[in-house]
Amino acid sequence: MASKRTTSVPVQYVQIDGLVVLKIIKHCQEEGAGGTDLVQGVLLGLVVDNRLEITNCFPFPRHNEEEDFDEVQYQMEMMRNLRHVNIDHLHVGWYQSTYFGSFINRALLDSQFNYQHSIEESVVLIYDPLRTTQGFLALRAYRLTADMMDFYREGDFTPDSIQAAGMSFESMFEEIPVVMKNSHLANSLLSELEEGMGTQQKFNFLDLATSSMLEKNLRQLMVCVDDVAMDSNRFLNYQRQYQKQQIQKTQYIQKRQQENAQRISRGEPPLPDEDINKIFKPLPTPARLDSLLLAGQIDSYCKQIGEFTSQSFGKLFMAESLQSGSKES
Amino acid sequence: MAGSLVCRVHPVVLFSIIDSFERRNEDAKRVIGTLLGSYEKGAVEVTNCFAVPHNESEDEVAADLEYARNMYELHKKVNASEVIVGWYSTGSEVSEHSVLIHEYYAREAKNPVHLTVDTSLKGSKMDIKGYVSAHIGVPGKTVGCMFTPIQVDITTYEPEKVGVDIVQQGKYNPKRTVNMLSDLTQVEKACSMLQDKLTLVLEYIDDVLAGKVPADNTTGRFLTDLVSNVPQIDAQEFDDMLNSNMKDLLMVVYLANLTRTQLALNEKLQYL
Numbered sequence: 165m166a167s168k169r170t171t172s173v174p175v176q177y178v179q180i181d182g183l184v185v186l187k188i189i190k191h192c193q194e195e196g197a198g199g200t201d202l203v204q205g206v207l208l209g210l211v212v213d214n215r216l217e218i219t220n221c222f223p224f225p226r227h228n229e230e231e232d233f234d235e236v237q238y239q240m241e242m243m244r245n246l247r248h249v250n251i252d253h254l255h256v257g258w259y260q261s262t263y264f265g266s267f268i269n270r271a272l273l274d275s276q277f278n279y280q281h282s283i284e285e286s287v288v289l290i291y292d293p294l295r296t297t298q299g300f301l302a303l304r305a306y307r308l309t310a311d312m313m314d315f316y317r318e319g320d321f322t323p324d325s326i327q328a329a330g331m332s333f334e335s336m337f338e339e340i341p342v343v344m345k346n347s348h349l350a351n352s353l354l355s356e357l358e359e360g361m362g363t364q365q366k367f368n369f370l371d372l373a374t375s376s377m378l379e380k381n382l383r384q385l386m387v388c389v390d391d392v393a394m395d396s397n398r399f400l401n402y403q404r405q406y407q408k409q410q411i412q413k414t415q416y417i418q419k420r421q422q423e424n425a426q427r428i429s430r431g432e433p434p435l436p437d438e439d440i441n442k443i444f445k446p447l448p449t450p451a452r453l454d455s456l457l458l459a460g461q462i463d464s465y466c467k468q469i470g471e472f473t474s475q476s477f478g479k480l481f482m483a484e485s486l487q488s489g490s491k492e493s
Numbered sequence: 494m495a496g497s498l499v500c501r502v503h504p505v506v507l508f509s510i511i512d513s514f515e516r517r518n519e520d521a522k523r524v525i526g527t528l529l530g531s532y533e534k535g536a537v538e539v540t541n542c543f544a545v546p547h548n549e550s551e552d553e554v555a556a557d558l559e560y561a562r563n564m565y566e567l568h569k570k571v572n573a574s575e576v577i578v579g580w581y582s583t584g585s586e587v588s589e590h591s592v593l594i595h596e597y598y599a600r601e602a603k604n605p606v607h608l609t610v611d612t613s614l615k616g617s618k619m620d621i622k623g624y625v626s627a628h629i630g631v632p633g634k635t636v637g638c639m640f641t642p643i644q645v646d647i648t649t650y651e652p653e654k655v656g657v658d659i660v661q662q663g664k665y666n667p668k669r670t671v672n673m674l675s676d677l678t679q680v681e682k683a684c685s686m687l688q689d690k691l692t693l694v695l696e697y698i699d700d701v702l703a704g705k706v707p708a709d710n711t712t713g714r715f716l717t718d719l720v721s722n723v724p725q726i727d728a729q730e731f732d733d734m735l736n737s738n739m740k741d742l743l744m745v746v747y748l749a750n751l752t753r754t755q756l757a758l759n760e761k762l763q764y765l
Contacts (some may be wrong), residue, residue: 171646181512182508182656182660183505183508183509183512185656185659185660186504186505186508186653186656186660187509189505189650189653189655189656190505190540190541190650190653191571192652193652193653194540195571195572195649196574219512220512224570225570225572226569238567238570241563241567242567243686245560245563245564245567248546248557248560249516249543249545249546250516250517250518250546251512251513251516293652301655301656301659332760333756333760337702344659344660346660347511347515349511349514349515350508350512352614352619353507353508353511353619354657354660354661356619356621357504357507357647357657357661358661378741378742378745382745385590385749385752389752392759396759459756459760462679462752462753462756463753465749466749466750466752466753469745470746470749470750473742473743473745473746476742477739477742478681478684478741480738482733482734483685483735484731
């Protein structure tokens with residue numbers, strides 16, 4: 165089912181069918197219970213030229229601890245059945261709902277790595293249900309960069325290897341532009357729907373009350389910063405211990421040399437050189453992957469805040485103009 | 494049989510139906526499938542569907558019922574509250590074969606709903622009709638069933654509405670594509686929409702004043718509501734409120750940027 169491509173023509177953009185968007189929205193709405201629970205599903209489609217076309221999707225049931233549930237079986241059956249009705253059954257990625265943009269964590273990295281390992285062009289679609297309720301469709305596609313893939317494959321997360329690979333939190337994920345496309349028949353359906361649903365335009369996103377959104381965002385940011393602080397502390401501790409150990413080692417070597425010199429001067433055989441490493445056990449270098457992830461997460465929060473505030477500014481200026489307009493009239 | 498049932502359909506169902514129609518086999522003229530949803534008082538809400546492979550010829554029809562059952566089980570694992578509420582078919586007519594299929598579904602659900610979506614666009618409209626079956630005939634002699642039309646409404650969840658709105662924008666684009674917009678552009682668009690509506694209202698008022706259009710009391714009342722909705726706040730107070738709001742936002746932006754700079758520094762320091 166996975167098509168290994170030897171020529172890596174990178175996927176430039178992702179094209180989604182309107183159907184997939186609606187299905188994802190519906191699934192997250194029904195299962196998400198306000199967006200606090202994570203909801204996941206599989207994307208199906210194919211790769212054409214330089215774009216990844218996503219033509220269908222199906223949801224993953226949530227794990228219930230009581231039931232014994234075989235995920236792989238469910239997926240296999242679903243795909244087999246979909247093949248009968250001529251739906252594309254090629255796995256091209258997966259989607260996940262997120263709570264306020266907090267999706268950069270170890271679990272996502274692992275899953276995406278597994279996917280991208282078997283299917284080179286796979287992407288993960290992140291959908292934010294809360295922001296969509298406010299009026300913007302928050303759907304983004306991400307992929308691990310090639311650098312990140314190689315780096316993760318090594319499995320070696322020490323500071324030296326990070327430095328050697330030149331990884332920084334910005335070069336972990338890359339965002340791919342998303343485009344929505346509909347068939348002609350779907351367009352005629354849309355015209356029908358427009359008549360049927362009426363023009364109940366939602367102006368929710370013109371709402372001036374920005375504080376609750378900001379507050380939640382900031383709270384997430386604070387939690388993340390706390391994590392980074394803890395992680396940095398651990399790293400500093402490690403460094404301090406390492407320094408101490410180095411000093412101890414040099415002292416030991418010096419003492420040894422002095423002793424040896426004394427012994428030679430006394431005519432005795434020098435003491436054998438013992439393996440330093442056995443006396444001073446080398447400290448394990450801590451894995452720095454988590455800190456990279458946290459940094460990436462903080463970065464995305466900050467970007468989100470930036471976007472949100474720019475939009476709030478727009479709304480405030482609009483309100484100001486309305487008010488001054490009514491003053492003059 | 495209860496009085497007229499109302500059938501509420503979600504847009505995702507309609508899109509699915511069209512999609513399965515587009516993917517039908519070469520020789521099939523129409524597609525059928527199962528509708529999933531829930532029952533409420535006097536109404537049926539259809540929230541999901543899946544296609545069922547079937548073969549149809551002049552005198553017989555065969556549908557893969559095992560498949561239908563399997564798919565239903567799989568779907569139930571995801572959402573246990575969805576039950577079979579009926580079935581759909583594309584095409585504008587209800588044929589005799591439909592009766593057979595309807596009977597099968599009557600075994601799975603009580604009072605199943607039959608939905609037809611006219612994909613052949615007869616009469617340049619895509620008709621979406623719903624039916625339930627009613628017994629007709631003389632008891633004891635020939636009995637049969639008749640498909641009685643019921644009302645079909647389209648409902649959405651809130652976020653679905655947003656989704657449909659966005660997808661709608663691709664209608665008039667020759668490439669039929671919609672790009673994802675940044676937040677600021679969306680606010681801009683909302684603003685221009687508002688402006689358009691205001692111009693419309695102003696035009697109407699001008700026409701009424703010039704006597705071209707007769708004045709309407711209800712519209713007049715709406716207009717007074719509209720105008721009085723703009724809060725009458727002292728200019729100074731409003732300025733203060735505006736400024737303090739802006740200061741809050743600026744502070745947050747400043748902090749966010751500071752954090753990002755800090756992160757970048759942190760990265761560099763690690764390498765020392």
